[in-house]
Amino acid sequence: MYNKVTPADLAYLKSLIPESRIQVGDEILSDYAHDELSGTENYPEVLVFVTSTQEVSAILKYANEKHIPVTTRGAGTGLVGSSVAVHGGIMLCTSKMNHILELDEKNLTVTTEPGVLLMELAAYVEEKGFFYPPDPGEKTATIGGNISTNAGGMRAVRYGVTRDYVRGLTVVLPSGEVVEMGGKTVKNSSGYSLLNLMIGSEGTLGIITKAVLKIIPLPETSLSLLVPFPTMDEALDTVPKLAASPINPTAIEYFSRDVILFAEDYLSKKFPDTSSDAYILLTFDGAPGEVKANYEKAAAICMENGAIDAYFVDTPERKKSVWDARGAFLEAIKSSTTMMDECDVVVPRSRIADFIKYTHEIAADLKVRIPSFGHAGDGNLHIYICRDDYSSEEFEEILNEAFRRMYDRAAEYGGLVSGEHGIGYAKRDYLADCLGPAQISLMRGIKGAFDPNHILNPDKVFRT
Amino acid sequence: MDIVVCIKQVPASSNVKVDPETGVLIRDGANTKMNPYDLYALEAALTLRTREGGTVRVITMGPPAANDVLREALYMGADSGILISDRRLGGADVLATSYTLSSAIKTMGHVDLILCGKQTTDGDTAQVGAEMAEFLGLPQYSNVRSITPVNENVIQVVSELGSTVLTAKIKLPCLLCTDAEINTPRLPSYKLKKQIESGEEPLSQISLDFFEDKDPKHYGLAGSATAVERIFPPDISDDHAVISGTGKEAAAQVLDVLLQKKFL
Numbered sequence: 268m269y270n271k272v273t274p275a276d277l278a279y280l281k282s283l284i285p286e287s288r289i290q291v292g293d294e295i296l297s298d299y300a301h302d303e304l305s306g307t308e309n310y311p312e313v314l315v316f317v318t319s320t321q322e323v324s325a326i327l328k329y330a331n332e333k334h335i336p337v338t339t340r341g342a343g344t345g346l347v348g349s350s351v352a353v354h355g356g357i358m359l360c361t362s363k364m365n366h367i368l369e370l371d372e373k374n375l376t377v378t379t380e381p382g383v384l385l386m387e388l389a390a391y392v393e394e395k396g397f398f399y400p401p402d403p404g405e406k407t408a409t410i411g412g413n414i415s416t417n418a419g420g421m422r423a424v425r426y427g428v429t430r431d432y433v434r435g436l437t438v439v440l441p442s443g444e445v446v447e448m449g450g451k452t453v454k455n456s457s458g459y460s461l462l463n464l465m466i467g468s469e470g471t472l473g474i475i476t477k478a479v480l481k482i483i484p485l486p487e488t489s490l491s492l493l494v495p496f497p498t499m500d501e502a503l504d505t506v507p508k509l510a511a512s513p514i515n516p517t518a519i520e521y522f523s524r525d526v527i528l529f530a531e532d533y534l535s536k537k538f539p540d541t542s543s544d545a546y547i548l549l550t551f552d553g554a555p556g557e558v559k560a561n562y563e564k565a566a567a568i569c570m571e572n573g574a575i576d577a578y579f580v581d582t583p584e585r586k587k588s589v590w591d592a593r594g595a596f597l598e599a600i601k602s603s604t605t606m607m608d609e610c611d612v613v614v615p616r617s618r619i620a621d622f623i624k625y626t627h628e629i630a631a632d633l634k635v636r637i638p639s640f641g642h643a644g645d646g647n648l649h650i651y652i653c654r655d656d657y658s659s660e661e662f663e664e665i666l667n668e669a670f671r672r673m674y675d676r677a678a679e680y681g682g683l684v685s686g687e688h689g690i691g692y693a694k695r696d697y698l699a700d701c702l703g704p705a706q707i708s709l710m711r712g713i714k715g716a717f718d719p720n721h722i723l724n725p726d727k728v729f730r731t
Numbered sequence: 732m733d734i735v736v737c738i739k740q741v742p743a744s745s746n747v748k749v750d751p752e753t754g755v756l757i758r759d760g761a762n763t764k765m766n767p768y769d770l771y772a773l774e775a776a777l778t779l780r781t782r783e784g785g786t787v788r789v790i791t792m793g794p795p796a797a798n799d800v801l802r803e804a805l806y807m808g809a810d811s812g813i814l815i816s817d818r819r820l821g822g823a824d825v826l827a828t829s830y831t832l833s834s835a836i837k838t839m840g841h842v843d844l845i846l847c848g849k850q851t852t853d854g855d856t857a858q859v860g861a862e863m864a865e866f867l868g869l870p871q872y873s874n875v876r877s878i879t880p881v882n883e884n885v886i887q888v889v890s891e892l893g894s895t896v897l898t899a900k901i902k903l904p905c906l907l908c909t910d911a912e913i914n915t916p917r918l919p920s921y922k923l924k925k926q927i928e929s930g931e932e933p934l935s936q937i938s939l940d941f942f943e944d945k946d947p948k949h950y951g952l953a954g955s956a957t958a959v960e961r962i963f964p965p966d967i968s969d970d971h972a973v974i975s976g977t978g979k980e981a982a983a984q985v986l987d988v989l990l991q992k993k994f995l
Contacts, residue, residue: 537914538915539916540917540918576922578917578921579919579920580918582743582765584770588916589918
């Protein structure tokens, strides 16, 4: 068991950090006791707003010696309880480490503190003619959080995920030691990639206090095609054909009419087209000629495969009318029900249609509403199980059964528990089932090597 | 119902640059789009056509490159487009522009309804629609957020007038300037684009010679009542104040600021 924070511990923390950046007990707002979705809730005993690597180092060294758990929190936009202090202890909030430190135009890197928001970083580099491609839906997440969950997003089809853009990290280990992993180099074949272990480790191995991220030149132009299909089957069956053709899409998203209608209600704004049951949204970027050639080919493929039409989303106003709705899907579904939980499963692209059909079977069988949308281009689905009129107890039972069936089916298809939201607290048991004891045991070994006293975000990813 | 929609090609960027020497708007020919406010007028027209039958024709004034904006309207579903292009029409202010457009519409035969966007994103005057109605001798309403046909000759419109909402029944023909609240414009269709590209484009071009009044002094720079002394971009300021403290302290400070600025 862990030690509680004592008055002596608090006095020590106050000797390290100005009191104005420390909150205790009732001073801590309820926001810091939960994240956006998982239902995991617990208050930290102390909340510290850190501002430097040195502060993080001093706190970790002390917490490690005193065996006090430490949870790192960015903007708290996670969906699986990763940033919830389930064992109390100290919460380090990185929101004040929100400075972009350098844009290196020769090496095409941007160096940033972890508390910078994704939308701030994206706007900063774009203003200077560069592009940070990872594009998770939650733009108010911090970069530190994005790295810690290996966040993906819509542009993964063409550009990959956060992992592909992390060149270097400054990491504070639980001992207080500060290590530099990777750097500005493009290649790295120098021993085990600790950098890649840190990415997606959800605050369980070390605390990221600085990141060197890869950027690329800003594409000249970008255009989307909104493609209506009579049925979801026809829409999803077209996706592998699009992926296999030389059209180089940036994103291939799918959504159904009912999800658009939730977004219309939520935003009080009409979507440009709601006449079809199923939609694919394709995005292209690059030089204008290349984009035109690619969208023409893509539209032709869609039409050959049963699409009703293909609509151009080409001006800032049109992009706003479509992407505002797409960006609001999660919140819109959330506001359509009393409570919900999410399955962020990822399956091979060829099995998306089968998997979605299976969720419809589960919905009918368990008599529960399961809307979904997601990244058809990379097989990552966002499936929401809605409580609606069920009692908490009834819903809990339905939820467990639905999750169990979905994760089992995903495993059968060669899929995995999480595509981009992480495991955190909520999905630990599903991960253990999916990966099996050998892999979980290796993960435990890695955890032990970084954090022998298990003070960093304990009980996350797998049971401690 | 036979509807004419007035549309305009504007710079694609909302950040319109002004030549500091000449004060002329820098228009990058390659980078243009349909004036966003015109999309609402066009959507309103297409919706009315679906309900009532009839035709939707679009009209624009500009260089030959402005055909692109007519094509975009065709891909959204307009039946045909007319480009008014003539060097003698260049340099027109709102008065000369309104006169030109109204002269062109007079050549278009039977028209029940003329729709305009509320304003353009490059000129921002919001005057052309109303001035056209004067030249055409038609009733006109601005900021229209709904149009409902009552019978063959009458429509009912709801117009947003700041603190007042006006509902009016108007005899056709008339001219309406639509508000952005009226609808969500449809997107241009690949299917229509292919169809149009495979046949003869329903586009035509007219010049001053087609108008009843052929006096060049009534058009373009010569027909403009406005003498522009200077055009300059507005100062963009990011002045801001940071209010900090506890919630209670900050709230008191916000209240002070609002009172000082006479917002309360």
